[in-house]
Amino acid sequence: MLFQVNPFDIEIGQYKVMLNLVDARELGMNPADRVRVKAKGASFTAILDVTTQMVEPGTVGIFTEAHQKIGEAKEVDIAPAPKPASISYIKKMMDEVNLTEDQIRTIVQDIVDNNLSDIEISAYLTTLYIRNFDSQETEWLTRAMIDTGERIHFDTHPVVDKHSIGGVPGNKVSLLVVPIVAAAGLLIPKTSSRAITGAGGTSDLMEILAPVEFSADEIKEIAESVGGILAWGGATNIAPADDKLIKAEYALSIDPYSQMLASIMSKKGAVGADSVVMDMPVGPGTKLPTAADGRSMAKDLIDLGDRLGIRVECAMTFGGSPVGRTVGPALEVKEALTMLESGQGPNSLREKSLSLAGILLEIGCTAGMGCVAARGEGRAMAERILTSGKAHQKMMEIIEAQGGDPAVKSDDIEIGECSQDIHAPTNGYIISFDNKRIVEIARNAGAPADKKAGVLIHKKMGQVVKKGEPLLTIYSSKDWEVQRAANDTLRDMPIVVEGMLLERYPRYSQI
Numbered sequence: 001m002l003f004q005v006n007p008f009d010i011e012i013g014q015y016k017v018m019l020n021l022v023d024a025r026e027l028g029m030n031p032a033d034r035v036r037v038k039a040k041g042a043s044f045t046a047i048l049d050v051t052t053q054m055v056e057p058g059t060v061g062i063f064t065e066a067h068q069k070i071g072e073a074k075e076v077d078i079a080p081a082p083k084p085a086s087i088s089y090i091k092k093m094m095d096e097v098n099l100t101e102d103q104i105r106t107i108v109q110d111i112v113d114n115n116l117s118d119i120e121i122s123a124y125l126t127t128l129y130i131r132n133f134d135s136q137e138t139e140w141l142t143r144a145m146i147d148t149g150e151r152i153h154f155d156t157h158p159v160v161d162k163h164s165i166g167g168v169p170g171n172k173v174s175l176l177v178v179p180i181v182a183a184a185g186l187l188i189p190k191t192s193s194r195a196i197t198g199a200g201g202t203s204d205l206m207e208i209l210a211p212v213e214f215s216a217d218e219i220k221e222i223a224e225s226v227g228g229i230l231a232w233g234g235a236t237n238i239a240p241a242d243d244k245l246i247k248a249e250y251a252l253s254i255d256p257y258s259q260m261l262a263s264i265m266s267k268k269g270a271v272g273a274d275s276v277v278m279d280m281p282v283g284p285g286t287k288l289p290t291a292a293d294g295r296s297m298a299k300d301l302i303d304l305g306d307r308l309g310i311r312v313e314c315a316m317t318f319g320g321s322p323v324g325r326t327v328g329p330a331l332e333v334k335e336a337l338t339m340l341e342s343g344q345g346p347n348s349l350r351e352k353s354l355s356l357a358g359i360l361l362e363i364g365c366t367a368g369m370g371c372v373a374a375r376g377e378g379r380a381m382a383e384r385i386l387t388s389g390k391a392h393q394k395m396m397e398i399i400e401a402q403g404g405d406p407a408v409k410s411d412d413i414e415i416g417e418c419s420q421d422i423h424a425p426t427n428g429y430i431i432s433f434d435n436k437r438i439v440e441i442a443r444n445a446g447a448p449a450d451k452k453a454g455v456l457i458h459k460k461m462g463q464v465v466k467k468g469e470p471l472l473t474i475y476s477s478k479d480w481e482v483q484r485a486a487n488d489t490l491r492d493m494p495i496v497v498e499g500m501l502l503e504r505y506p507r508y509s510q511i
């Protein structure tokens with residue numbers, strides 16, 4: 001059937017068209033069915049949406065991505081098309097049937113080609129959240145994610161890299177690890193995602209200091225010129241399925257295990273990393289509640305690395321409370337820059353950054369030339385690089401190479417002008433600290449979209465507090481978001497303060 005084109009200037013990350021209900025009925029079609037769209041020089045499959053009001057009969061509403069395909073065409077031919085094969089493979093996953101390499105590749109290709117609707121992508125992720133792929137399926141998934149995008153081939157080796165599985169609030173350590181390692185002369189082309197379950201991913205943070213969206217060629221050029229880069233993986237054509245999946249994961253606040261392994265390792269594989277240190281925060285409320293979970297994941301990551309020819313070193317890190325005292329993009333950047341400028345700051349941030357950087361210095365080795373640091377000496381070398389100011393200088397070079405201001409100071413970073421303190425309700429000790437609630441509060445205040453929103457933590461687990469002292473300060477650009485976050489905090493406090501006397505048990509029955 002021929003239809004007049006009505007362009008909708010709306011980007012939705014999918015090829016989607018909208019028909020009037022009358023026309024959809026005549027074609028025998030329902031919402032989410034697939035249609036073949038043909039115009040002069042273009043033919044592609046799109047997802048159907050149906051309306052009674054937004055388009056007239058005889059007209060087709062065409063969303064931005066589909067409109068770009070048809071160019072200037074004023075009329076298109078629309079006919080029913082079969083649903084992608086991926087949908088039946090996702091159903092197999094639900095029925096606990098293992099997939100073949102081809103089937104996994106088809107799912108990844110359909111995601112990259114925008115052939116799956118949000119509902120279908122959510123179904124894929126939800127199934128993986130409930131039921132993991134086995135190690136062979138995970139390897140195929142990782143390889144498919146690498147092969148459907150661009151790869152970077154560096155002339156110099158070793159190429160080292162660092163990645164966190166995330167899950168602990170305030171994990172700004174990449175902003176320290178990358179410049180320390182690059183200042184030691186190693187090549188570290190770091191690509192990160194945005195927040196998945198948190199209130200600010202490394203790319204959300206770095207974007208405050210410099211642009212993070214680069215092509216694969218630009219990543220190569222910048223990393224080779226200054227030794228390091230902190231780029232957003234989602235902007236490149238590197239593992240392009242990853243960002244589409246992460247968008248859906250962020251909405252559901254889930255990070256399914258097998259997809260997480262493939263997401264991380266595909267980004268490492270695509271930049272040709274030789275050696276990678278993996279930060280795995282362990283503790284209640286993180287993605288790895290117990291040390292046993294941590295060890296099991298470490299085994300899987302090392303195994304996947306071996307299959308791909310990447311040396312993976314796993315560092316199980318303390319995830320029991322936030323890293324440093326800030327959660328949310330601008331607050332975290334301010335804290336990280338302060339540490340680069342002065343070498344000083346919260347112990348948790350300093351220790352974690354130096355330990356991870358130290359491991360990379362010990363595993364960044366060249367055949368015949370040895371490693372940058374001898375075994376057991378990496379942390380001390382990382383500390384010297386931080387305190388000498390070389391890491392700060394390198395970070396400024398990286399910021400400049402990415403197009404930011406190399407004279408930026410921690411004092412220049414603006415945080416939300418609206419704020420509210422949350423006070424201790426009584427004298428006592430912090431006896432419980434809920435990581436997940438801290439993230440919820442920062443998200444309620446507007447993070448990560450509002451870069452100035454977040455939480456400043458005044459008191460951590462085990463500290464003594466006096467009644468009325470601030471426990472947290474919530475920041476946002478908008479007063480109503482601070483109010484909403486503060487009200488939510490007071491309804492269900494993330495920090496519990498108790499005196500030494502927990503409860504007085506009555507000597508005689510009160511009845």
Ligand SMILES: O=P(O)(O)OC[C@H]1O[C@H](OP(=O)(O)O)[C@H](O)[C@@H]1O
Pocket residue numbers: 162163164165166167168174191192193194195196197198199200201202203255
């Ligand atoms: O939002 P949650 O789930 O905490 O984790 C996501 C964060 O963890 C990783 O950090 P990095 O790239 O190693 O710095 C990701 O790239 C992302 O920034």
Ligand SMILES: O=c1cc[nH]c(=O)[nH]1
Pocket residue numbers: 164165166192193196255259260261263264
């Ligand atoms: O890059 C990342 C980090 C954590 N989890 C993912 O799925 N991808």
